[in-house]
Amino acid sequence: MSRMGMSSNDHQPKQQKPSLSRERVVAAAIAILDGEGENALTFRALAKSLSTGSGAIYWHVADKRTLLAAATEHVLSEAIAQSGRGTHPADAVRDVALGVFDVIEAHPWVGTELAREPWQPAMTTLFEKISAGFDAMGVPRSALFYCGSALVQYLLGFAAQAAAAARHDFQSQDRTEVLTTLVARWTQGEPADYPYVHLLADELRSHDEREAFLAGLDLILAGARNLQG
Amino acid sequence: MSRMGMSSNDHQPKQQKPSLSRERVVAAAIAILDGEGENALTFRALAKSLSTGSGAIYWHVADKRTLLAAATEHVLSEAIAQSGRGTHPADAVRDVALGVFDVIEAHPWVGTELAREPWQPAMTTLFEKISAGFDAMGVPRSALFYCGSALVQYLLGFAAQAAAAARHDFQSQDRTEVLTTLVARWTQGEPADYPYVHLLADELRSHDEREAFLAGLDLILAGARNLQG
DNA sequence: ACCTGAACACCGTTCAAGT
């Protein structure tokens, strides 16, 4: 018990690089996806950021699809596992959906991945939770499946849209202008034929994303409540 | 035996190949997408099917993203333009959504494309139509945007799921088995923790796709009706 | 068991050269 101090650290070992592991690979992939965008994730870039060869990565993950799924699972599973609180069942369902909303806002590439591969393991946990919520809300057994599916689809649609928006913003910064140009191109100089689209464009410029998400969610919840007993 | 007519085939004109055009390129792309799947569409395959060089295609379409968008637009726009009939406004909205449903069932790659690039021109027309429907249903102006967005997102989520399912079916034929294995992997031998997921799996095996789609749609319509002034 | 990095089999896209 003598030996105070940092004797174990005295002669610091030469900066030895930590060995690879599946977790480190996934963590590095997430860092690239978050920091440089979806297109920046290549096995070469990943190998460089891990100071290794591109072939080494294949020892820890089967292929790129698996890597993307693992990255998605990593950021999604915890959020979903911890969500679902709320005094009323409908609040619990809202809380689960908002958990996914927040993850996608923070990591838009998760939206892309969910839109391509909806049934990640974490989404199964999500389905379980929201089904339990609908059940507690009094939705009849026979309609549980429809309600759960509808909510998941609403979520996936939001994921797709958010991811596409993030991709576009990534390369042309000016969100408002992009939108105006887009609507103008759509309506091709006949704005009178597309009054609602122009309303959409105005709302898109001013709306609060989270609020709109919740409003859509509430439509489904109201529809589900409508099915009670 | 030796001489059965066929005189109409006498001195056939020399097989002169028709010149390329944007429409022919898009049509050939659709044929490949429908017949051989999304992965089969490459500029080389396209060039071969058109008996030309891969570089020639670039004279008619800017790049692959544009080509995919044009193909999507081609199969989607007509369906959407002709849809929206119905005596009651809600029926009209249903009819528009079902139009997209049918297109995706017939061309699953449209689902993939919509999930990646939601705001194709045809989708703008769709938004216009369903907004008009909600308006006619009595939804207040301030909620039109939410209702339209929610319906579009539900549609996009369905598109993503249908496309993913089609991709999986494409390479492993046995739909039922794929599903069972998937659910088994998700629930990792603790089926008691995932009762609703097992319900989902059972329903997925037996449900009618169109009916489920409509049921989810009606949740949103019911929610919207709930907003009536 | 784990890592290296060159090599392979593709891609989308470009472009000098042809008609």
Place this chain on the structure above:
DNA sequence: ACCTGAACACCGTTCAAGT
């Protein structure tokens, strides 16, 4: 104006060879 097809700059993935 339109087409050709080789060439370029990437990819994901493999694999003999190293430790």
